[in-house]
Structures are given as C-alpha cells and as structure tokens.
Amino acid sequence: MKEVIYSEKAPKPIGPYSQAVKVGDTLYISGQIPIDPKTNEIVGKNIEEQTTRVLENIKSVLEKSGYTLNDVVMTFVFLKDMKDFSKFNDIYSKYFTEKPPARVTVEVSRLPRDALIEIALIAQKT
Incomplete structure (x- = not known):
C-alpha cells in the first residue's frame, strides 16, 4: 500500500510530486532543496548553509x-x-555520525531555483 507523506515543517512541493511516499517499511523522500518552509524561499548563500537547510527539511519529513x-x-x-x-x-x-548510508554524489549543471544542492533518499525500518 502506497502512503503519501506530508510535513508542514518541510517545503511544499513545487511540482506534481509528494514530499515522501511510504511503501511497506520503505520511505522514499523526494529531492529537497534549501527552501525555508516558512517563507518558501531559498536560504543560505553558501554550500554549508544550504546543506544544513536541506538536511533539516529531510529530518522533518523523516520525523x-x-x-x-x-x-x-x-x-x-x-x-x-x-x-x-x-x-x-x-x-x-x-x-x-554512525553507520552512514550508502551515497551517490554527482555534479549537475543546474538545480531548481538555482540551489547549490539537492538531496533525495531512501529510508528503511528494520
């Protein structure tokens, strides 16, 4: 059974997709860019600030x-x-910090809203 997940503490989707979809014990989180969910604007001028915002958005959807x-x-x-x-x-x-996930990292020519970073992921309950 497919369950669509939505968190008010993460940015609203900017297209026809869900923040996350859960199937069984597996969670698929759509690509997150550094949007502040309160203002719907890109935050951070550098990669450190933008990475932090993206990971905080991801944590909100996970939670x-x-x-x-x-x-x-x-x-x-x-x-x-x-x-x-x-x-x-x-x-x-x-x-x-512990047992980090597998990862793919690639350089791309352009991201939505000219963000410096986007992260998507898969989580699994074991």
Missing part, C-alpha cells in the same frame, strides 16, 4: 513518517559545483 536519520539507507546528492564537496561533506557527516 513526520516515524523515521530518523539512522533509518536512512541511501542518499542521492546533487551538487551544483563539485568544488563544494569537502564543505558539503563536513556538514553531512554531522548528521550521519
């Missing part, structure tokens, strides 16, 4: 679904500039 960062098994990271990889990694590692 609404009854999951935590410890349940994340795979992340998909899209960076506007791979030169930001080290700075991104510094912030990311503060959120995934």
Whole structure:
C-alpha cells in the first residue's frame, strides 16, 4: 500500500510530486532543496548553509513518517559545483555520525531555483 507523506515543517512541493511516499517499511523522500518552509524561499548563500537547510527539511519529513536519520539507507546528492564537496561533506557527516548510508554524489549543471544542492533518499525500518 502506497502512503503519501506530508510535513508542514518541510517545503511544499513545487511540482506534481509528494514530499515522501511510504511503501511497506520503505520511505522514499523526494529531492529537497534549501527552501525555508516558512517563507518558501531559498536560504543560505553558501554550500554549508544550504546543506544544513536541506538536511533539516529531510529530518522533518523523516520525523513526520516515524523515521530518523539512522533509518536512512541511501542518499542521492546533487551538487551544483563539485568544488563544494569537502564543505558539503563536513556538514553531512554531522548528521550521519554512525553507520552512514550508502551515497551517490554527482555534479549537475543546474538545480531548481538555482540551489547549490539537492538531496533525495531512501529510508528503511528494520
């Protein structure tokens, strides 16, 4: 059974998609960019600030679904500039401190609203 998840503490979708979809014990979270859910505006001028906002948005969707960062098994990271990889990694590692998930990180030419980063993920209850 497919359950659509929506958290008021995360940005509203800016297109025809759900913040997250739960199927069985697996949660799929759509790509999150650094939008402040209160203002619906991009926040942060640098990769550190934007990464923090994205991960806080993700935490909100996880919590609404009854999951935590410890349940994340795979992340998909899209960076506007791979030169930001080290700075991104510094912030990311503060959120995934033990048994970090598998990850894909790629550089892309452009992201929605000219964000510097977007992260999607899969979480699994075990």
